[in-house]
Amino acid sequence: MAGGKVNNSPKILVFSTEKISDPAIDMAGLLKLHYPPTVYTIPVPCSSAIKPRWILHALEQGFDGVFLAADGTDCPYGETCTEKTGQLMNVTQQLMKDKGIDPARLKMAAICSVCSEPFVKHVKSFTEYLSKSSN
Amino acid sequence: MKQKIGVYICHCGGNISDYVDVEKVRQSIEHDEGVSLAKTTMFACADSNQKEMVEDIENRKLDGVVVASCSPKLHLLTFRAVVERAGLNKYNYVHANIREQVSWAHSDNKEGATEKAIQIVKAAIAKVRYAEALEPIKVKSTKAVAVIGAGVAGMRAAIELAEAGSEVFLIEREFFVGGRVSQWDDLCITEETGKELITRLYDEVMKHKHVTLFTGAEVIENSGSVGNFNLKVQITPRHFKLHCNSGELQKAIDVCPVEVPDEFNFNITKRKAIFHNYPSEYPQLPAIDLKNCTRCGECEKVCSNIDFSQKTENLNIKVGSILLATGFDPYEPKKGEFAYGEIDNVVTFPQFKRIVHYCDDKLTYNGKEIKHIAYIYCVGSRQVDGENKYCSRYCCTANIHTAITVKKKYKNIHNYHFNRGIRTYGKAEIWYDESSRLGDIYLQSFEHDPPIIEKQGDRTIVKIKDVLTTDKELEVVADLVVLVTGMEPRKDNSISNLLKVPKGRDKFFNEIHMKLRPVETVIDGVTISGASQGPKNIMESMNSALAAATKSFELVDSGELELEPTVAKVNEKTCEWCGKCEEACPYSAFEKIEKDGKFMAKVNSAVCKGCGMCLPVCPVNALELIGLTDQEVESMIDALIPTI
Numbered sequence: 001m002a003g004g005k006v007n008n009s010p011k012i013l014v015f016s017t018e019k020i021s022d023p024a025i026d027m028a029g030l031l032k033l034h035y036p037p038t039v040y041t042i043p044v045p046c047s048s049a050i051k052p053r054w055i056l057h058a059l060e061q062g063f064d065g066v067f068l069a070a071d072g073t074d075c076p077y078g079e080t081c082t083e084k085t086g087q088l089m090n091v092t093q094q095l096m097k098d099k100g101i102d103p104a105r106l107k108m109a110a111i112c113s114v115c116s117e118p119f120v121k122h123v124k125s126f127t128e129y130l131s132k133s134s135n
Numbered sequence: 136m137k138q139k140i141g142v143y144i145c146h147c148g149g150n151i152s153d154y155v156d157v158e159k160v161r162q163s164i165e166h167d168e169g170v171s172l173a174k175t176t177m178f179a180c181a182d183s184n185q186k187e188m189v190e191d192i193e194n195r196k197l198d199g200v201v202v203a204s205c206s207p208k209l210h211l212l213t214f215r216a217v218v219e220r221a222g223l224n225k226y227n228y229v230h231a232n233i234r235e236q237v238s239w240a241h242s243d244n245k246e247g248a249t250e251k252a253i254q255i256v257k258a259a260i261a262k263v264r265y266a267e268a269l270e271p272i273k274v275k276s277t278k279a280v281a282v283i284g285a286g287v288a289g290m291r292a293a294i295e296l297a298e299a300g301s302e303v304f305l306i307e308r309e310f311f312v313g314g315r316v317s318q319w320d321d322l323c324i325t326e327e328t329g330k331e332l333i334t335r336l337y338d339e340v341m342k343h344k345h346v347t348l349f350t351g352a353e354v355i356e357n358s359g360s361v362g363n364f365n366l367k368v369q370i371t372p373r374h375f376k377l378h379c380n381s382g383e384l385q386k387a388i389d390v391c392p393v394e395v396p397d398e399f400n401f402n403i404t405k406r407k408a409i410f411h412n413y414p415s416e417y418p419q420l421p422a423i424d425l426k427n428c429t430r431c432g433e434c435e436k437v438c439s440n441i442d443f444s445q446k447t448e449n450l451n452i453k454v455g456s457i458l459l460a461t462g463f464d465p466y467e468p469k470k471g472e473f474a475y476g477e478i479d480n481v482v483t484f485p486q487f488k489r490i491v492h493y494c495d496d497k498l499t500y501n502g503k504e505i506k507h508i509a510y511i512y513c514v515g516s517r518q519v520d521g522e523n524k525y526c527s528r529y530c531c532t533a534n535i536h537t538a539i540t541v542k543k544k545y546k547n548i549h550n551y552h553f554n555r556g557i558r559t560y561g562k563a564e565i566w567y568d569e570s571s572r573l574g575d576i577y578l579q580s581f582e583h584d585p586p587i588i589e590k591q592g593d594r595t596i597v598k599i600k601d602v603l604t605t606d607k608e609l610e611v612v613a614d615l616v617v618l619v620t621g622m623e624p625r626k627d628n629s630i631s632n633l634l635k636v637p638k639g640r641d642k643f644f645n646e647i648h649m650k651l652r653p654v655e656t657v658i659d660g661v662t663i664s665g666a667s668q669g670p671k672n673i674m675e676s677m678n679s680a681l682a683a684a685t686k687s688f689e690l691v692d693s694g695e696l697e698l699e700p701t702v703a704k705v706n707e708k709t710c711e712w713c714g715k716c717e718e719a720c721p722y723s724a725f726e727k728i729e730k731d732g733k734f735m736a737k738v739n740s741a742v743c744k745g746c747g748m749c750l751p752v753c754p755v756n757a758l759e760l761i762g763l764t765d766q767e768v769e770s771m772i773d774a775l776i777p778t779i
Contacts, residue, residue: 013772020635023657026206027637027645029235037247040254040775041236044763045701049747053756054768062776074635076360077746078721088751113635113657 010064010130012123014041015050019076021069021111021119028116035120036127039067047071047108048084052092055106059096064130065105067123072110082110102133137199137227137264141172141191142256145179145204147234154238156249160203163253169264171195179204180651185217192221199263203231203256208657209648224268226700226762231259254775261770269761271697272740276362277455278694280687281306283354283630286314287673288665288680289460290336295684296458297343301691304452305340305348310373310422311412312337312350314462315666316673318399318485320492323536323563323672330413332673337417350418355449357633361660362455362696372445373422379440384409384421387438395427401465401486404493409434409441455691456660458683459636459644461628463666466515466523466620473511473618474588480595481588481616483514484534491541498545500615506547509597509613510534511586512554516621516670519582525641527621527670532563534619535570542573550575551611553586553599578611579603588616622670634661643669654683662686701745701762703738710735710757716749725749 016022022043028035044050047070055066068085075081085108093103107126111119144160146152157175165173172191176184179202191197200223202214207230215225233252241248278301282293285307293305311317312333319329340346349370356367388409397406399413408428411421423434423441435441465485468475475481479501482490490500498505512534516527531554538550552575559567571577578601580586586599598610624642631644636656639645644663647655654662664683665676690696703716703724712734717725724743725736736757747760759765 011776013775019657019659023208023637026208026232026235026657029237029239031640032239032242034243035240037237037241037244037251040251040258041232042258042768042771042775044747045760046746046748049750049760049763051751051756051765051768053765054772057769058772061772063772077744077748080721080748081746084719084748084751091751114637 009036009038010127010134011038011040011062012036012065012067012126012130013058013063014039014067014069014123015047015054016041016043016069016111017047017071017075018043018045020071020074020113021047021115023113024111024115024119025069027114028120031116033116033120035123038127039123046075046077046081048075048081048088050085050088052088052095055092056095056099059101059105064134065107065126067126068106068108069111069119070108072112074110074112104129104133137169137266139171139195139197140169140199140201140260140263141188141195141197142170142174142201142260143179143184143188143203144173144175144233144256145202146175146177147204147238148178151204151234151238154242154245154248155233155252156245157252159249160233160252160256164256164260167257167260169199170260172197180210180213185213188214188217189221192218192223197223198227199266200228201231201256201259201263202228203233203252203259205234206232206236209651226269227263227266229259229263229266231255257774258771261774262767265764265767265770267761269700272700272702273695274362274698276691276694276696277453278302278691279304279452279454280456280458280684280691281354281364281366281452281454282458282460284308284314284460284462284665284667285312285340285348285350286460286462286665287316287332287336288462288667288676289314289458290333290340291677292458292460292664292680292684292687293346294336294339294343295681296688297345299684299688299692301345301688303343303346304368304454305346306352306354306368307348307350308353310351311416311418312348313417315465317412317416318401319488321536321540323532323566333417348418349450351422354630354633361690364454364457364660366452366454366457368450368452370448370450371425372447373420374425374441374443374445375420375422376440376442377420379420380438383438383440387434387441388421390433390437392431392433393427393429395424400489401483403482403486403489456662456687457634458687459630459634459661459663459667460665460680460683461625461630461667463622463670464625466527466623468514468618468620473514473586474590474616475618478588478590478595478616480614481618484530484537484617484619487615487617488537491537491544494545496545498541498548503614505614507549507551507612507614508538508541508617509551509553509611509615510538510617510619511588511597512552512557512619514618514620515623517555517582523621523623523641525670526558528558528675529670529672530619530621531558532560532566532672534617535559535563535566538575539566539570539573542575551597551613552577553597554579555582577603578609622666625667634658636661636663639669641669643667654679654686660690699745699762701760702740702743703745703747703749703758703760705736705738706757706759707735709755711755712736713754715752715754716758719749719752721746721748
């Protein structure tokens with residue numbers, strides 16, 4: 001497993017969205033809702049813009065898990081976002097299976113702009129799952 | 136690829152450097168590929184540092200800049216402007232968030248936070264290496280603002296916006312304007328009554344032909360984004376025809392058999408299902424509260440202006456910005472909190488104000504004359520065990536002002552103030568002084584030792600261990616106990632759920648930053664004002680309303696907004712036109728073209744909104760988003776993986 005000298009817990013890459021889930025993750029910091037420092041964020045405009053190859057790249061390069069902090073029904077770009085994010089999730093999980101990667105290492109949840117607590121809960125439980133599965 | 140990147144790592148006073156070893160971060164990245172300058176700075180946003188950045192860019196011919204500091208929501212634009220001032224295209228700047236997403240989020244793990252900060256700065260450097268000079272996209276913005284809430288803040292903002300030249304839709308959920316201020320009599324400092332102030336603002340609002348006021352109206356749907364919001368407004372009918380005959384109206388009120396607690400008077404009186412909050416309240420047309428009306432038909436027999444055929448209407452409006460002025464709710468003490476709801480002469484401060492309003496020459500409550508009044512401060516504010524940790528700001532001043540009014544209005548009144556330290560800030564100190572001179576008694580205790588209210592026979596006793604007399608146990612026999620209650624966020628705030636406006640720890644609306652970006656929210660185009668932001672007095676509410684009006688106006692004024700140039704681009708070599716991008720695009724930004732003997736996709740960049748929905752569907756990976764290319768994203772991912 002990849003990991004730094006200090007942070008040995010599983011590394012998670014979060015794809016957040018600039019207008020919706022990123023503000024929630026910022027607010028988690030503001031509210032001092034702690035979560036493991038091995039959770040890193042790359043913001044994108046919309047969760048249905050995430051390419052499966054980016055997710056695979058992250059997993060192959062050493063991330064233990066990828067979390068899609070999806071816009072859900074709040075997406076400013078339209079209501080098809082939920083369905084499209086779901087589709088890219090399915091496509092990626094199939095690709096992961098083909099490559100022999102546990103599809104549960106990719107997780108998705110809708111994180112609204114005020115969903116700081118749900119975000120923290122999700123990344124904590126995901127970290128726990130990844131810790132167990134790597135042992 | 137950039138060769139001369141400048142990196143600035145901010146202490147943010149100590150907000151970052153208390154938890155992140157910023158010098159270690161600097162050392163870890165200074166030899167990274169392309170980095171020619173790496174500095175730490177106490178406040179990256181300070182004028183002196185901005186000036187230094189401009190000099191660095193010019194003197195050292197930097198071609199890319201990274202600042203690692205707070206959230207980009209706060210300072211991305213600041214540093215883009217710095218880069219632009221130094222003659223560099225602003226898209227050669229990349230922001231790294233090491234405060235909200237590192238130092239604050241991981242204040243429990245300093246080493247972990249430092250390591251995360253290093254990787255985040257490395258990822259930002261990786262991104263800036265491939266950054267390109269870009270021009271922003273321009274979109275049209277509707278020159279209209281929706282102001283939600285017609286209290287003092289909302290009306291003040293509406294007037295300001297209309298005077299500046301914007302179309303304003305002023306939307307009030309209640310049937311009458313004025314909000315909480317209409318429930319107040321004499322106001323502190325000016326001695327004007329709340330009703331007079333509301334009348335003045337309402338008259339001004341109605342003078343402007345660019346303000347459209349909706350009462351009994353609520354926003355029920357929202358779509359679009361900054362510059363172009365589409366709102367659906369539901370308008371509940373009053374069931375009254377315009378220009379109501381006042382004689383007939385009184386008869387209708389008299390015959391109405393329904394009596395419900397009057398919320399306008401904080402339930403100390405009752406009202407009918409046909410009501411106006413006080414005679415001549417604005418708009419000067421009563422309303423029928425259909426939730427409580429039994430449709431007995433008695434009113435229709437005596438009043439020809441009643442019209443039950445009026446239907447709920449839905450209106451669609453288009454605005455460029457939304458200004459929220461939804462106000463507050465007074466704190467409602469729990470049953471038994473300072474004997475509230477258990478001893479009948481314990482009332483809240485808002486109730487007390489209404490009692491004073493209705494008593495002319497003698498102050499009475501429940502038929503008994505009031506001489507001795509005990510005021511218990513900080514009820515529902517500065518709570519040790521409860522949720523409201525904040526000070527409600529207005530209550531000390533408002534209560535002392537009311538105590539003086541009561542003493543002057545009625546004979547032989549004795550005021551006892553059971554406080555936790557008086558905060559009559561600013562000019563209001565004069566009233567504290569005046570009340571002391573008039574003989575009011577101040578007794579003080581700390582938060583862990585609050586006063587106790589007991590019933591002994593007929594008498595209500597308030598006991599305190601008074602710190603001002605070295606913990607002497609003192610007691611007062613009170614005819615009336617007033618719980619000086621603070622402000623709370625609105626319990627029913629459906630508009631905030633609709634717009635997803637973030638709330639802070641105090642559950643009031645959260646501005647991005649109280650000094651740097653006040654009244655703005657992270658929802659682009661939505662501004663906040665008045666007590667919806669947090670406890671404020673009238674003057675402070677008005678000030679924030681003016682700030683919010685100015686900010687909203689800035690968004691709609693020019694009729695045009697600059698948006699990020701993150702649009703899709705097609706790789707003409709690999710695209711073979713399958714049409715999947717066209718299917719995925721919600722804006723119809725793709726068209727099929729023929730070039731060099733083959734079909735391919737073309738992006739209409741004026742229509743493309745840069746959502747990126749087309750990216751994952753392309754079977755040959757011929758699509759990229761400018762500013763979010765595979766190279767940029769994948770190099771960021773690589774940089775986030777530490778090399779041990």
